[in-house]
Amino acid sequence: MRAFLSALFLASVSFASAQSRVDDLLSKMTLEEKIGQMTQVTLDVVLRPGVHIDTAKLKQALETYHVGSILNTAGHALSRDQWKELITDIQKEATGHTRLHIPVIYGIDAIHGVNYVLGATLFPQEIGQAATFNPELVRKAADITAYETRAAYIPWNFSPVLDLGKSPLWPRMYETYGEDPYLCKTMGAEAVKGYQGSVSGAIDKYHVAACMKHYLGYSYPLSGKDRTPAWIPDRYMREYFLPSFREAVKAGARTVMVNSSQINGVPVHASHYLLTDVLRGELGFDGVIVTDWQDIKYLHDRHHIAATQEDAVLMAINAGIDMSMVPYDFSFYTYLLDLVKTGKVSVARIDASVRRILRLKEELGLFALPVPHTEDYPDFGSEASRQVSLQAAEESITLLKNNNAALPLKTGARILVTGPTANTLRSVDGGWSYSWQGDVNDALGAGHATFLDALRKKLGSDHVVYADSLSDALSAAAGVDAIVLFLGESSYAENPGNIDDLDLPFEQLHLAAELAKTGKPVILVLAEGRPRIVTSADAVAAATLTVYYPGNEGGEALADILTGDVNPSGKLPFTYPRYANALVNYYRKFLENGNPDDQHGFHPLYEFGSGLSYTTFTYSHLRLSSPVLSGNGSLQVSVDVQNTGQREGKESVLLYTSQWYASISPDVKRLRAFRKIDLQPGETKTVTFALTPSDLAFIGDDNKPVTEPGQFTIRIGDQTVDFTYQSSRSAKPSEGRL
Template identity: 50%
Template sequence: MRLKIALLLFLSFLTFGVRSQNTNSEIDKKVSELLSKMSTEEKIGQMTQITITSLEAKGKPGEFDLPKLNEAIQKYHVGSILNVPNPGAPTIKKWNEVITTISSEANKTRLKIPVLYGIDAIHGSSYTAGATLFPQQIGMAATFNTDIVKKGAEISAYETRASSIPWVFSPDLDLPRNPAWSRMWESFGEDAYLSSRMGEAMVKGFEGNDVGSKYNVASCMKHYIGYGSTTTGKDRTPSIIPERVLRQFDLTIYQAAIKAGAKSVMVSSGEINGTPVHASKYLITDVLKKELGFQGVVVTDWKDIIYLYTRHKVAENNREAVKLSVLAGIDMSMVPEDYSFYVDLLDLVNKGEVPMSRIDDAVTRILKMKFELNLFQTTVANLKDYPKFGSQEFIDASYDAAAESITLLKNNNAVLPLNKSEKVLLTGPTANSMKYLNGGWSYNWQGENSDTYAADKMTILEALQNKIGKENVLYTHGADLANFDDAEIAKTIEMAKGVSKIILCLGEKNYTETPGDISNLYITASQSKLALALSKLNIPIVLVLTEGRPRLISDFEENMSAVVQCYLPGNEGARALADILYGEVNPSGKLPYNYPRYPNSLEKYNRKYTESLGDDEQNNDAKYEKSYSPQFEFGTGLSYTTFAYSNLKIDKPEVSNSDDLKVSVEVKNTGKVSGKVSVLLYLSDKVASITPEVKALKRFEKINLASGESKTVSFTLNQKDLQFVNNDLKWISEKGTFKIQIEGLTQEFTLK
C-alpha cells in the first residue's frame, strides 16, 4: 500500500512538472504570436511607464482627465502605469474604480493588451487605506525569522491584489555600507547572507507557487546594483566598488532572489566607478541577463534615463540617453511624466540606431510577465474574493513581526520589564505620532500622513495608557526633533520628579530618498540635550529608539539604564513595544547592522583584521584608540531569560573540496521564562590570498524554548560557504584552517 501511495505521489509530481513546463511553453507561444502582430509603435508603448498623477484632471485630484488617459493608451500605447492617485491611499473600492477605468481604455485598443500597474508596496499594501502595515525591512531583518518575512509578503500580496494591483516594487536588496544613507531602513541590513535569505523569503511570499493567482503579485528586486554604497552616504551619489567586492557581496543577494523567481528588477539610480548603472551594458545585459540568466523585466527608477543627461552628464540629450540605456538592456522606462522616451526611442528604431531585436527582447519580457500575472484574463479584483483584507488575522501577523523585531540592546540591573503599578514619565518627540513608527512610503511618499490614515492605531503614548492606565502615564513631548525649548525641558524635569521610571522616546523624522539625507550621524542636538538633562535626575531611563538608521547616541548612552531599538515597527509597533516593556512579550530581535559609536568609526561586523589595529592586548597603551568599538555589534539582542550554549560539534575535522560539513550545537533556556533566540553561525577563514574577514554570518535559525528546555540546532555548510571571489573574479576556496563560531563556542576544521 505504501509503495502504491509513493508511486501515485511520484506520478503526481511528474504531472505537475509537465503541466508547469506546458504552461510556460503556452505563454511563450502566446507572447510570440502577440509580438508578431504588434507595430513598432505598440511595442515601444509597452516599454513606456507613466505616473498616474500625470493623467489626472487639472484641479481635480484623484479624477482622470479622460482625454489624457485616451492619449496615453491609444496614441502612445502606454504599457504600464505606476504610483498613487492624489491625494493618496485610496480605499480598495477606489482602487477598483481606478483600475477599471484604465482597463476599459486598454480594451478599446487594437490588440487589447492590458496595462501593468505597479506600486511601492514595501511594508504592506501601504498605498491602500485600511491595509495592514508591517515593520519596515530593517526591522523584518532583525527578526532573523524568514517565516515571518514570507508571511508578511503573502499578506502584502493579498491586500495589494485586493487593490487590483499586480506588481510591487519590492524587496529592496541594497547592501548599505554607510549608515547615514537615507534608505538604510528599506534594506535588510549590512550582511549579504542575511539579506539573501530575507530577500528570497520575501520574493516567495509575494509570488507564491503561481504568480498569476488572485492572491499573488510580481515582485521587483531593487535597486540593481550598488545603490546602498555611496561614498558620501547621500542618496543618489556615486559609489566606488571594486568588481570583486560587488560580486562577493552585492550580487549574491540578487542571485538568491532570481533563484527564488523574482519577475522583475529595478535599476539603481546611482553610478559605480564612474558609470551610471542605467548606462551599463556590462552590468545589465552581460551580468544580469546573460551571466545570471535573468529572464524578467528590467525597469528604470524614476526619471533615471532623463537623469543620464541632466545629472550624470554621460549623454548630450534625452535621445542619446534613451539610446544608451535601451542598448544597455533597459526594458521599461519609468519616464514617468511625459512621452519623451516613446518619441525618441521610436525615432531611434526607425533610423536603425536601436535594432528591432533589442525592442523585441524587451517587449517579450514585458508581455510574458503580463501573461504570467493572468492580466489578459482579469485586471480588476472582485472584492468579494478578499474577505481577509485588513482582518484581525493580518493585524496579528503584523503585531507578531513587530514583537519579534524589537531589539533589547541594554538592560542594566534588569530595569526591564517594568512594573504596571509604577508611575512612569513618557517623553520625547517620537512618543505620540504614527508617522515615526511607519516612516516613509506609508500612505504617501514621505509618510507624513500616517497620523491621518492610521488614526485608529496606537501611538506609543496610547499603547502605554492602554496598558497601565492614563493615571500612571505622565506625558510631555520634551523636545522637538530639530529644536529644543529650555522651558519645555524644565517642565519635563519637574514632571519626572514624581515617577519611578522615565521612558524616553527618541528617533528621526519620517523620510526616504534625498529628503532623508543628513550631514550629521549623531542624533539631533535637541534630543541629546533632553536625554542629558533627564540623566541628571538619578531616575532609571529606558531609551526607546524609533529610527531608520543608527543615529549616534554615544554622548548619553552610558546614562541610559535600558536601550530598546524599535527601528520603524509599523502600525502595530507601539502595542508590541508596550507588551515588551511590561514583560508580556520576551524580546528576541537582533541588530542586523553594527550600531556605530563615532561618526568616523563605521566598521562592519565582518571587518578586515586591519580595521582592528590597536585593539589587541599588545597595543592597549593609552596612545592607541580602539579602532573597532561599535556601540552595539551586529547580532546584539538581549532577552528576559538566559540561554546557555554547549556541545558545539562538527562531523569531521577535515573536508575535501566536495564535502559538506554538519554542525550542531545545544541551546538551553537557563532562565525562568520562555523565550525565542536566533542562533547565529559565523565562519572565519584563518588565512587566505584575499585578506579574510574577521568573521562572516553563514547560517541562522530562530528557536523557541520554554524555561529549562534544551534543543540541538543543526546546520550544514557547503563548499560555497568556504569560497571567496579572487582577483580574477572567480569564486575559489583555498586549503587551510577555518573556524566556526556560535555564541562563545568555536570549532576548527581543515580544508584539504
C-alpha cells in the same frame, strides 16, 4: 510521483501555450505599439482633479502612445474603492478601446505592506523584519502584502529592496535587510517567494510580481547621500552586493529596478556590463528590467554622459533596459521610435523587451482578468493579518542594554513618557507609509497607536505621565518610578532623508542628559530608520531598545515588551556605531581591528547580532561531524542551546565562520547560517547546520567564487571550534552560494 510529474507536464504545457500567445501577439504589433509597451508613466499623467481618471488624457496615453504601464499613487494612500475605480477605468480603456486589447500593468511601492491603500496591514520596515531573524515570518508578511496589493487591483510590487545596508548615513537604510550579505539574501529570497507564491510559471490572483531593487550597489555611496556616486571594485561588488540579487533570481523574481546612481563613474542605467553581461548573462535573469524615476533622462540632466535626451535613450536601451519609468511625459516613446526608424536601435532589440513585458502580463493573468473580483479578497486588513504584523514587530524590537533588570517595568510602576518620537505615527511607520515621506501618517493612520497611546492603554492613563518639553519632563520626573525616553527620527524617504551629521540633534541628547540627572532610571527607546549616534544617551540609560520603524502594531508590541508580557528576541541587523566617523561593518578586515596600541580600532556601540532577552541562554557542546571538510562534502555543525532563565524565550542562533589565511585578506568573521528557536525555562535544544565548501567561498582575484584549503574557526554564541578544509580543486563558480 505520478501526480508530481502530471503537474509538471501541465505546467510545461501551460508555459508553452503562454509563450505561443505572447509570440502571436508580438507578431501582430506595430512598432509604435511595441515601444508603447516599454513606456511607463505616473498616475498623475492621466488624472483630473479629485483623483479621477481624465478620459481624454487616458486615451492619449493608451491609444496615441500605447503606454504599457502606469505606476504610483496620487500623493497619498487611497481607499480600495478609489483604487478599483482607477484601475477599472484604465483597464477598460486598455482592453476595450485599443487595437490589440493589451492590459496595462500597474505598479506600486508596497514595501512594508500595501502602504498606499487605506486600511491595509503595515508591517515593520525591512530593517525591522531583518531584526526578527525569522525568514518564515518575512515570507508570511510578503504573502499578506501580495494578497492585499492584489485586493487593491494592483499586480506589480516594487519590492523587495535587496541593497546592502552598509552605510548608516544612507537615508534608505531602513528599506534594506541590513548589512550582512547572507541575511540580506536569505530574507530577500523569502520575500520574493511570499510576493509571487511561485518560483516559476503563472502568478495566481492572490500574488504579485516582485521587483528586485535597486540593482546594483545603490546603497553604498561614498558621501552617504542618496543617488550620489559609489566607488566599488568589481570583486568587492560581487562579494557583498551581488549575492542578494543572485538569490532573488533563483527564487524566481520576475522584475528588477535599476540603481539610480553610478558606480566608478558609470551610471548603472547605461552599463551594458551590469545589466546584460552580469544580470542576464551570469545570473540568468530573463525578466523585465525597469528604470527608476526619470533615470534615463538623468543620463543627460545629472550624469552628463549623454549629450542629448535621445542619446540617453539610446544608451539605456542598448545597455539592456526594457521599460522606462519616464514618468511625466511621452518623450521616451518619441525618442525610441526615432532611434529604431533611423537604425540606431534594432527591431530585434525592441522585440526582446516587449516579449518580456507581454510574458509578465500573461504570467499575472492580466489578459484573462485585468481587474480582480472584489469578493475574492475577504481577508483584506483582517485581524489574522494584523496579528502577523504584531508578531513581526514583537520579534523585531531589540533590547540592547538592561542594567540591573530595569526591564520589564515593575507591576504598578508609574512612568514618564517623553521625547520627540513618543507621540507620532511618523516614528512608528516611517516613510513609504500613506505617502512617500510618511508625513500624513498621523492623519491617515488614525486608529493605530503611537507609542504613547499604546502605553496609556496598557498601563492605564493614571500610570502614564506625558511631557512634550524638557521643563515639563523635569517637573514630572519627581512623581514617577521610571522615565521612558523616545528619541530618534521622524519619517523620511530617499533624498529628503539625507543628513550631514549622523549624531542625533543636540536637543535630543541634551534631553537624555538632563533626565538622567533626576536619578530616575531612564529607559531609552530608539525609533529610527538608521543607527544615529546616541552614545552619550545610551551611557546614562538603564536600558536601551531599538524599535526601528515597527509598523502599525509597533506601539502595542513595545508596550507588551516593556511590561514583560512579551519577551524581546530581536537582534541587530547592522552594527551600531559608537562614533560618527567609525562606521565599520562587523565583517571587517583584520586591519580594521587596530593595532594593540591603537585606541581607534573596531569598537562599536553594539555589534551586528546583538540582542538581549528577559531570560538567559547558554550555549554548549559545539561539535563537528568531522575535524576535516573534504572535497565537496558536507560538515555537520551542532550546538546545544539551553534556556537557563525563568521564562520562555526565542533565541536566534547565529553561525559565523572565520578563515585564518587566504589569498584575499579574509573577513574577521562572516554569518553563514542562522535559525530561530523557542525554548521553555530549562529546555535544551540541539541546533544543527550543514556547511559545504561553497558556504565558505569568497570572490577571488579573478572575480570568481573560490574556496581555498586551510584552517577555519566556527563561532556560535560563546563557543568556538576549528576545522580544516582540504580539497584537490577549488569550488566551481556555479557552486558558490554568494
